[in-house]
Amino acid sequence: MNISHRLISREQHLQIINDFGLQLLHKTTIDEIVWLVAKSVIAQMGFIDCVVYLVDESGNNLIQKAAHGLKNPIDKTILDPILIKVGEGIVGTVAKTGVAELIHDTNKDDRYIIDDSQRLSEIAVPIIYENKIIGVIDSEHPDANAFNKEDLTTLSTIASMSSIKIVHAKTLMDLKNHKANLEKQIEERTQELTKTIASLEKSNQDLESFAYAASHDMQEPLRTVVSYLQLLEHNEKTLSKSSKEFLGFAVDGSKRMKKLLDGLLEYSRVKSSSGTFKLVNLEDLMILVKADLQVSIRENNAIFTYENLPTVFGNKTQIHQLFQNLISNAIKFQKPNQQPHIEITAQEKDGYQRIRIKDNGLGIDSDFHDKIFGLFKRLNSNKDYKGSGIGLSLCKRIIEYHNGNISVESKINEGTTFIFTLPKAKDS
Numbered sequence: 001m002n003i004s005h006r007l008i009s010r011e012q013h014l015q016i017i018n019d020f021g022l023q024l025l026h027k028t029t030i031d032e033i034v035w036l037v038a039k040s041v042i043a044q045m046g047f048i049d050c051v052v053y054l055v056d057e058s059g060n061n062l063i064q065k066a067a068h069g070l071k072n073p074i075d076k077t078i079l080d081p082i083l084i085k086v087g088e089g090i091v092g093t094v095a096k097t098g099v100a101e102l103i104h105d106t107n108k109d110d111r112y113i114i115d116d117s118q119r120l121s122e123i124a125v126p127i128i129y130e131n132k133i134i135g136v137i138d139s140e141h142p143d144a145n146a147f148n149k150e151d152l153t154t155l156s157t158i159a160s161m162s163s164i165k166i167v168h169a170k171t172l173m174d175l176k177n178h179k180a181n182l183e184k185q186i187e188e189r190t191q192e193l194t195k196t197i198a199s200l201e202k203s204n205q206d207l208e209s210f211a212y213a214a215s216h217d218m219q220e221p222l223r224t225v226v227s228y229l230q231l232l233e234h235n236e237k238t239l240s241k242s243s244k245e246f247l248g249f250a251v252d253g254s255k256r257m258k259k260l261l262d263g264l265l266e267y268s269r270v271k272s273s274s275g276t277f278k279l280v281n282l283e284d285l286m287i288l289v290k291a292d293l294q295v296s297i298r299e300n301n302a303i304f305t306y307e308n309l310p311t312v313f314g315n316k317t318q319i320h321q322l323f324q325n326l327i328s329n330a331i332k333f334q335k336p337n338q339q340p341h342i343e344i345t346a347q348e349k350d351g352y353q354r355i356r357i358k359d360n361g362l363g364i365d366s367d368f369h370d371k372i373f374g375l376f377k378r379l380n381s382n383k384d385y386k387g388s389g390i391g392l393s394l395c396k397r398i399i400e401y402h403n404g405n406i407s408v409e410s411k412i413n414e415g416t417t418f419i420f421t422l423p424k425a426k427d428s
């Protein structure tokens with residue numbers, strides 16, 4: 001047997017492994033690691049050439065990642081890189097079986113694939129990480145019997161040292177990509193959101209100015225209609241019975257129209273009319289609200305339960321409107337012949353007062369819990385329960401202006417509770 005002309009001692013083998021280990025410490029990318037294997041180690045071992053292959057993402061192919069010798073004419077380039085299928089040729093077999101191969105004469109091995117030119121000896125060791133074959137280090141030599149068992153041992157050690165580093169580098173790269181991807185996604189989302197917010201603000205402003213203009217400007221023609229209707233009413237005697245009836249409808253309609261326009265105007269003014277926030281004592285406020293609603297409270301014999309209501313921090317006029325709307329609803333949406341019972345409680349939580357206004361009225365089907373806060377949304381007929389459908393949308397707007405939220409808990413026939421938050425007074 002032709003003994004290899006490049007015999008290296010056991011000490012040299014150990015030295016090579018040692019040097020490799022030291023250099024490997026400083027490598028962080030897959031590229032750096034595979035080129036370290038191909039260039040320094042293989043050169044030190046006196047091999048003429050070498051190719052480091054890594055298995056691709058699909059797990060089916062081996063890709064030439066680094067080379068030494070003829071396949072590497074300059075810098076970190078590979079001359080005519082080829083792709084080898086796992087299972088094909090000697091390298092492919094090693095990638096499939098995970099067992100290193102030492103071939104003394106490739107003429108006698110029909111698996112041999114000629115890359116650039118035929119060589120007689122070949123050594124191929126798998127790079128394995130946790131039972132998974134991730135690549136192959138392969139070296140060929142023009143002479144037969146060029147490699148020995150010691151080469152195989154050293155190369156296998158190099159391969160296992162590399163494998164850990166390669167997997168770590170890959171994990172690091174994946175993490176970096178993932179992070180970059182996430183950052184990109186966040187950036188895109190932020191941009192989208194900024195755009196959406198801008199367009200929402202724009203449409204909100206449009207809506208506000210539309211509501212203001214509409215309600216304000218329509219008051220004038222409505223006044224004209226009303227004054228002519230009043231003139232007609234004064235000349236009642238000249239009217240036929242049916243004309244009187246029609247006139248009655250027209251007067252009712254225009255009164256309703258006026259209420260709607262007033263409500264809309266009030267709604268569109270919520271933001272602009274708001275002065276500075278002040279301390280608002282809810283016990284004191286309830287006295288005012290009850291005075292405002294005294295007629296309907298008396299007519300319906302409504303009773304109230306509340307105790308030690310807190311002081312909140314907000315716009316007094318708006319909070320007054322809020323309570324008045326919710327309490328008038330609680331009295332209004334009542335079953336016939338039932339005495340309205342309204343209970344108000346408050347609970348402090350995270351800088352807010354959470355207030356609940358509970359009634360024993362008609363209740364609201366859960367399908368409508370969100371809808372009732374929309375402008376002009378009403379669930380009951382105007383014949384039985386008068387209204388414009390603006391009250392709750394106004395309440396929502398007021399609460400939003402106070403950075404709070406409002407929701408409803410209710411079941412049909414079991415009463416309704418409106419729950420909302422208002423900023424707590426700093427000293428309460």
Ligand SMILES: Nc1ncnc2c1ncn2[C@@H]1O[C@H](COP(=O)(O)OP(=O)(O)O)[C@@H](O)[C@H]1O
Binds near residue numbers: 330333359363372377
């Ligand atoms: N306390 C309540 N109990 C039952 N239904 C209610 C109550 N409050 C509001 N609703 C329902 O929500 C609708 C919207 O309320 P709101 O905006 O105040 O309008 P309006 O009082 O002018 O009808 C009401 O028409 C009614 O159907």
Ligand SMILES: [Mg+2]
Binds near residue numbers: 325
């Ligand atoms: Mg109402």
